[in-house]
Amino acid sequence: MIQSNDDTDLATDTRGHAANGKGPSGARTIRVRIKRADSHGKNVRWEEFKVDLPSAGERDGAINVIACLQQIASNPVTVDGTRSTPVTYESGCLEEVCGSCTMVINGKVRQACSCLVDDYAPNDGDLITLEPMSKFPVVRDLWVDRSRLFKALASVKAWVPIDGTYDLGEGPEETPDEQQTRYKLSTCMSCGCCLEACPQYTLEEDESKFDESFVGAAVISQARYFNMHETGATMKKQRLDTLAGPGGINNCGNSQNCVKVCPKEIPLTESIAAMGRSVTLHRIKEFFSGR
Amino acid sequence: MVTPSAQQRVIVVGGGLAGLAATIRIAESGMPVDLFSLVPVKRSHSVCAQGGINACNKIARQQGYSEYEHFDETLYGGDFLQHQPPVYEMAQWAPKIIDLFDRMGVPFNRTSEGQRALRLFGGSLYKRTHFSGATTGQQLMYALDEQTRRYEAEGKVNKYEFWEFLRPLMDDQGVCCGIVAQDLRTMQIRAFRGDAVVMATGGPGLVFGKSTNSVMCTGAAASRCFQAGAKYGNPEFIQVHPTAIPGADKLRLMSESARGEGGRVWVPAKKDAEGRWQPHPESGRDPRQIPTEERWYFLEEKYPAYGNIVPRDIATREIFDTCMKGFGVGGGNMVYLDLSHKSREELETKLGGIIEIYRKFVGEDPVEVPMKIFPGVHYSMGGLWTQYSPNRKYDEIAKKLREINDPIEARNLPVQKRNNEILQRNYEIDQQIADLRDKGGSDDEVQKLEDSKQTPEKLEPYVSLADLHGKDALPVGMDPDAPNNMMTNIPGLYAFGEVNYQYHGGTRLGANALLSCTFDGLFCGRSVVNFVRERAHTPAASLPSSIFDKGVEAEESRMKQLVESSGGENPYEIAKELGLEMTASSTVIKTGPRLEQSLNKLEELRDRYSRISLSDSGFWTNQNLSWARAVGDMIALADPIVRGGLAREESRGSHYRTDFLGRDDSRFLKTTVAEFDASTGRSKISFEEVERGLVGPRVRDYSTTKKSKAQVPAPTSADDPKQSPRVSDPNADVSGARDVRAPGDSEKVSS
Structure with missing residues (x-):
């Protein structure tokens, strides 16, 4: 007892x-x-x-x-x-x-x-x-002040644009494989390891320059995460516009340091490659549609 | 002239699940929100929740589960200490909350068909826990963080991160009109006006030193409200989680989902000639080499129905007891939590998060080797006292049920009293047996003592809501329009989430916390908006600045006092001693004398606290100051935890007094209400009836599966033929017999 x-x-x-x-x-x-x-x-x-x-x-x-x-x-x-x-x-x-x-x-x-x-x-x-x-x-x-990272999440609209918190039934169905891929991306805790290790991500103290500074691997991967969701994908174009612009995916120098230091082993280089392809396709489409 | 409607705004303090759910709900209604948090909201303690979130679902429903069962399980788990209407409402909302998170994109685990996967959890025999790996809290929190970021981008939410809440402010009518807070970087202290303030500041784990809580869970914010006049409910109800892994800095949770997914708790042991388990003489054996017949699966043996998924207080006491009897692994305070019989693939998919934590912090792989675990302080059922308005049918139905149940209760109470005497005697006999064994007494003597034990009598079953009206939804929960839902006794000051004392009673069932936090934010967020819109008194924006200036001055002087104090006492040492003392007196087992001793210790700590010195007296990013200030508030909150424990002379849920075994419903089926006495700096304890008109307080017994069924008496009013009784099977459906409405569509009931 x-x-x-x-x-x-x-x-x-x-x-x-x-x-x-x-x-x-x-x-x-x-x-x-x-x-x-x-x-x-x-x-x-x-x-x-x-x-x-x-x-x-x-x-x-x-x-x-x-x-x-x-x-x-x-x-x-x-x-x-x-x-x-x-x-x-x-x-x-x-x-x-x-x-x-x-x-x-x-x-x-x-x-x-x-x-x-x-x-x-x-x-x-x-x-x-x-x-x-x-x-x-x-x-x-x-x-250290990591607010730039959180601001960058807002710049790629890292959310699913739901119609409010009302009772509107279930979300879109997904396969276990899709869920596993999304889950892995969703474990990103915005710690900044990938940014510290990235040669292209440099210190920026001036908040007014955050918008055109490189967003970094974590944020590119989050953009991919939301583009993969059926409802999240409705904002795909806006996310790709941001990533195609200054501070976007072109800043990546492909050093692949990010993926090596990620404590959650998120496939960041896979995300960068996937978003790189999406941005390219997005631009080609824009070019031919004359916008 | 100020236009109140344009200027009205709400302050939310705390950015975990409850705070963010409230923020989103309130912002969505068009009311601007100022959100305060000690940390960037994405780093709030809710991320530590692992196992999942409970809700009735399609599959469980077809197996006989329902929102009603969820409600009933929650009450039963909580040993009936809850107010019932809020629990009823929460269970009704649970499936909708899962749907909402699903729409927000939470990656819930999926079945091969693409449906949301489910797992077993403590206190239920149905799979009704939805999960996202073993980091469900993190995933739900992130979904709300994302929606909050969206509203922030749209200008509906202002975030104040790294701001510490220091005190609530009240106008001359006693209505909450804002807060005082401090920027932890610049150390600037400022007042903020708000037409309502929602406290969503979580639990007080650090009062117990090391716990499974995050470092900001000091309980200081709740304590500051308490010291400002808010009542505190059920302070003595502290949940100790059965399975944690210790560390020098904190205890790390090993989710109940490990057991829900088939994890088995055992210790190495050996059966003696009489077939009784004895500690195994060889310690230090590799657990993988220990044969099955030398593994004592004590939970499965003692609780054949629920096995390893008994509620937490029970599992904790059993693990604790087993170690105290010398069965712990290697003779120490550890038992095995074994997942090694499961496949690697399944474990990685469903429990990856916790397996990773164990690997990183212990250095062993749970897929290969059983984990070594021990209980750790985890959650506070108690919190700021709050009120609510029952929905429109509650009073009528509760009255009818009480008419039936009161006479049953009157017959049961004397039996319960006799049973408690038997429990107490049997406990003393057990102690004598232990002494006798230590002294090498004979088996005959032991047997004689064993034979002198008595068996408690059975109690008469109660009639429940389901017996009379079936299990479909009825408007007997909370009134969704009432402005007072989860409002403290200070008008305009609300408490949501763990800092709210509602929903969980004597013990919280696993995977009900994520639910109650989100539910508070979503359901009662609407109440906050209604309160502000219906506000008859002066809007906060029009109040004289003197109220706010005074609050700032008071906090500035408190800070100055701390910085200038030079008595030499170390706040870190005081906090450490407080933690050890509170863990020793107010967790798994309590006794009157031990609690009395704690009151003396608190006196000593208070005295020493008045003489602390800070090692950092700067006015820039001074974490030392913030911590030292919190330590004083932690002592103030420890006081009602101890006093409540002392006043409650019974055992119920997580509150277990070896000098008062058994539940004493006649005296303590009541909420403990603590009030801070500003003149003495101590708390005063009183007891208050709980609203329990829907389900009678049957005996909580997890060793058997099915609760005994009530015989429903003949209807008391002949003019209500629709509500005729069904004697044989209370589960049977009686179509057309009920007033079925979805919760939410109701008319107004005055509070």
């Missing part, structure tokens, strides 16, 4: 959960080096913190970069003993479905929550470096 929560502290006391035989198991101290800034380009500096990791048997489950940042926040003292401030960063679900905590870790863009320290810093004294994404203006420290 159950006697008390105190005996287990529920899932807060979960000794042994992290011990899966993979990675190092001993207690150790790692270093976390963080590129900080008060705002974009202002007081940019590197700070280094020590983070103590308990041994595998004493852990409350896996330790990720977020847990390191939480430890630093509760006692923000750098390795040289200077009292600093908690590091500013975006975070949300911590299970890699919201896209918030995207940053550059050891030179590679990814979500901090799914970045386990045992993989990145297996030995005592190992270093993890954290930097903000470079393609977006820094708000502070690791927090």
Whole structure:
């Protein structure tokens, strides 16, 4: 019979959960080096913190970069003993479905929550470096302003134009194959990894220039997603017009970096190729119809 | 002269499913919406919902399921603590909500024929859960995010992302007229005018330290409304999800859909000579090598009807109990959740999202190896107290049913009291047996104690709505035109989604949250519009600026106080201790003495909180300040959670008191209402009747399949031959006997 929560502290006391035989198991101290800034380009500096990791048997489950940042926040003292401030960063679900905590870790863009320290810093004294994404203006420290990405979603009309929220029956039927393709595209969490990795996607601080700046792989793939839906396709022409224009699909340099860094393994290059064909056909059609 | 109609606008706080559904519904009616969110709305916590969304559907209907069954299951799962009309209405709307999401383009999984696929979920024997992989919440949220973006592009919605809600504002009539909020980048504090304010701010998972919730789910927004005078309902009802994987930063949910798709929960064990399960002496065996006869599928054994898909509170207590008895994997706090008997292809298609999470965070493949899981705090059934107006037939039908059921209840209550005494005695006997075993007592002695246990008596069945009127839709839910649906006690201040205490009672059934959140937004969004349109008092735009300035000043001074405070206490440490304390006292099992102890701990934390120091005293993008401020509000909200738990001297749904086993309907078939006492900074608890005129509070028992059927008595009024009883089969159809109307087409009922 159950006697008390105190005996287990529920899932807060979960000794042994992290011990899966993979990675190092001993207690150790790692270093976390963080590129900080008060705002974009202002007081940019590197700070280094020590983070103590308990041994595998004493852990409350896996330790990720977020847990390191939480430890630093509760006692923000750098390795040289200077009292600093908690590091500013975006975070949300911590299970890699919201896209918030995207940053550059050891030179590679990814979500901090799914970045386990045992993989990145297996030995005592190992270093993890954290930097903000470079393609977006820094708000502070690791927090960047990704509003350009959301604005670009609006520019390709990334929605299904339904007739309101009334009870109007079911949506269009689709086959399991179509659903699987659309589902994969729909798992895009607008994290920006593909944009950070793209050579053609460059930093733009001036909001008035967002419209003619490259929309990037995530947005091209979303345009494809909505063009694939029966009702969504009614706005196909407008989406293709946007993608045919400045900041559209012609900016893609085919480096294929996007698909390599996508945490959700979305077939972004497939989407770009598909939309490239659609845009070409769309233009030919326009040309011959004399518009 | 201001033209109110042109200037009227609604504020929505929170951009998850409930907030976005409300935004879309209200904007669609032509009312401009200002939408506030701590994070870009696409990153709201609703994305974490995995398993699916419940609704009666074509296939289930032909198997005997109906909206009525959905309603009944939800009440039964919630141990009858709900107000019934809102639950009834929600179940009626569920199929329409699925259709709507379908039209918005949500990629629901499909059958080979192209129909929407369905899966089993907790608390039901019918497949009635629609899903999109194992990231259904994300997919539904994205659909609403897209529609919101569309309205934003059309100028109907203004988004304020990275803005934190600080307090509601009320005019001198006590009517809500706006909010104070802070830009988390510039730290600017501003007041916003609104003719109604919808709180859709989710749950308070972080009050319990680590939970399955996202980092912004502190409950601070709800707490701020509570401290401003909004009542809080059923605070002590906290759902602990049976299957989560722990992490240093949070607990990650392993969806109930894993069990709905055939996942089996087991622990390594061995049967002794008497055929009783005992912990297996060898720990650390590879689970794949453990033979079937050494796997104890304890849920399937104890609940033959529902097996692994019993409701969450039951599964959680069983897993917890099993680990406490030493059966946990490797002697620790873990059990296996096993999917390894399923095909890779099926798992990837239906559960890909959660399998991926397990792989990424644990490093093992659930397709090959059973997952190791343990319960984690997940959802709050409690939330801001809200009201509603029942639809036009409710009062009449409820009155008739209560006339039949009240005498039954009067006969049942003394039996329930005796049964609870038996439960309590049996529990004590179990403890004695455990002690005896520890001391090496003989089997005879144990058997003697076992034999001294008594069996509870059966209770008399109640007559339900279906017994009298069948299962087709009746206007006994909510009045769709009433402006007060899901409005708090502060006029003009609404609570939608998890922050609303309605619909789920003592425990929420899996895949009902996505439904209740969306339903609130869509159904009650209309109520908000009606409230604003019918507003008899001064429009927010015409109110004197002093009301708004005062609110801003109060929050500026609070911020200043926090920044200047230098007592040396660390807000992160206080939050951590709060979490550990609340998890220990107010989750799976509770006792009076332990809860009393928590009240003392809260006193200590309050005191220490008054002496915190911030490690960042800047006025630009200061997350430290925002967190420290939230910690104070989390303590204020922990207070009613503990006090409610203490006052409710019974066990119901997720609230399980080992010193008060069994449900005590005579005293506690009531809503816990907490009110903040500004003079003491503590909460006051009272109890309020729940509206339960449609289905009687039968005993909740998931070890058997079918609830006992009521004998319907002869009609009480002879002048109503249409409603003649059917004694033999309450499920049988009686055509022409009912006043069947689709919910939605009703006349106005005054509230």
